[in-house]
Structures are given as C-alpha cells and as structure tokens.
C-alpha cells in the first residue's frame with residue numbers, strides 16, 4: 239500500500255536527513271566544500287562527534303512524541319509535554335534553547351502550553367511534526383490543526399511556527415495520498431508565502447547557511463525540495479547549504495520520503511543509518527498509520543478503559 243510504504247520512507251527520510259546534515263551542522267557552504275567537496279555520505283562526526291549513522295534531537299524528539307501518541311491513542315498536549323520532559327531527562331546529545339527553556343517551565347507549572355512569544359519561532363516544533371501527520375491522516379482539517387498546535391505549543395507557541403508546522407503536516411499527508419510535487423507547491427507552499435510573505439522562497443536569493451529560525455529553515459527546505467526531482471538530490475542540496483543542516487535535512491528528508499517512497503532512498507544511506515533508529519522509525523510509522531485508520535479511536539479508547547476510570 240502506497241501510504242504505509244511512503245510513511246515509513248518519510249520517517250526514515252527524516253532520520254537520514256538528520257544524520258547526514260548533522261555532520262555539517264553550523265558549517266558554511268564554503269567550509270563544507272573545502273572539507274568534503276560535496277557532502278553526500280553518512281559518516282558521523284560534526285560538532286557533536288556523532289557515531290556513524292547516529293541521529294540527533296530532530297529524530298529522537300519525533301520518536302518520543304510518536305510513542306506518546308501511540309500510548310494515548312491520540313495527540314495530546316500533556317502527554318506530549320511529559321514525553322519531551324522524559325526525553326530531556328535522558329540527557330539527549332543536543333537540545334534547542336527554546337525547547338529546554340519551555341520544558342523547564344513545564345516542570346515548574348505543569349502547564350503543557352508555553353506562553354505565546356513571537357521570539358519562539360525556531361524550527362524546534364516543525365522538526366518533529368511527522369508523527370502528528372501520520373496519526374491524524376484521516377482527520378478533519380480542524381482536527382489536524384488542533385493536533386499540530388497541541389504538540390507544537392509545548393515548546394514553540396508562535397504564529398510563524400504554527401504556520402510552518404501545519405503547512406508541513408498537510409504536505410506530508412497529501413504526499414502520502416499520492417499528490418504530486420507540483421500540487422504540493424500550489425496548494426501549500428505558495429499559499430503559505432502569500433499568507434505570510436516572510437516565507438517567500440521563489441524570486442529571492444538561495445537560502446544558504448540557514449539559521450534555526452523556522453522561516454530560514456523552510457525557505458532552504460522548499461528551495462531544495464521543489465528544485466530537485468529525487469530523494470538524494472534533495473537531501474544533498476539542502477545539507478550542503480550548511481547552517482542548521484541536521485534540521486533542514488530532517489524536514490527535507492521527511493517531505494522527500496513521503497513523496498518519493500522507500501524505493502528512492504539510496505541503500506548506502508539506509509544501511510548506514512543506526513540500526514535501532516531505523517527499526518524504531520519503521521515500527522512507529524506502521525503503528526501510527528494503523529492508529530490513523532481506526533475509526534473513532536479516541537472514543538473507543540475511552541469506552542474500553544473502565545478499569546482506569548471507575
């Protein structure tokens with residue numbers, strides 16, 4: 239079935255883009271060119287001194303969120319916050335400043351929604367949207383938007399982050415339904431830039447050395463995604479821009495995986511990706527698609543747990 243195959247590809251794409259980009263994170267395109275020529279192999283290293291095929295917070299936060307969704311049978315703010323808090327307690331190799339600050343706040347207040355701030359428009363919520371896209375595949379547009387915000391606002395409560403998260407989720411979902419790249423461009427990417435001109439990615443300069451600002455991130459991702467026509471060119475193009483390369487790689491890998499499917503992912507990358515990560519992504523993608531296809535799963539879970547509610 240196209241959906242499950244492409245959902246697995248989206249998850250593996252996220253992890254591969256993360257691992258590939260992490261090697262050159264915070265380097266400029268020029269520094270990358272001097273050191274690697276074109277960076278196109280999973281080789282670990284980078285400022286985090288990663289092992290071969292190791293991923294970073296982009297993938298591990300997605301997996302933590304996906305586990306919470308599967309446990310609850312739905313996307314829920316409090317269980318997302320608890321999952322991220324548990325993830326932070328396990329001392330991840332990297333963590334964004336906004337994520338850390340708002341999770342520490344959650345520990346104090348118990349409120350899973352961080353206060354609104356235009357300054358919290360980093361890419362930290364957008365990089366982990368994939369499990370939401372998979373779990374809400376068959377839900378209404380309003381329900382999908384609500385789910386996006388529930389997970390995102392735990393750490394990033396900002397209009398631009400929300401716009402980016404929702405755009406990415408709808409793009410992934412339509413790609414899984416077999417919608418082509420041109421339709422994704424006209425239905426989602428262009429309208430985002432019309433509504434929020436700051437997201438314009440056409441007729442502007444190539445975004446090289448993208449920062450962690452979600453606008454920079456999406457500009458680089460969209461330029462690479464829409465100007466290439468296969469999985470590996472898309473990822474190679476985006477990570478060689480440097481900057482927040484693990485996150486642009488992760489988001490581009492998610493989109494490209496959802497669009498092109500498993501067959502397009504190079505074996506060399508699949509084989510080098512950390513085996514436990516690869517298994518976790520595959521198992522979780524299948525489980526989330528299964529959850530999405532269960533009608534009224536929220537109600538069903540509520541009525542079948544009398545032991546906990548009695």
Ligand code: MN
Nearest residue numbers: 294295296484
């Ligand atoms: Mn990272």
Ligand code: MN
Nearest residue numbers: 482483484485
């Ligand atoms: Mn990053």
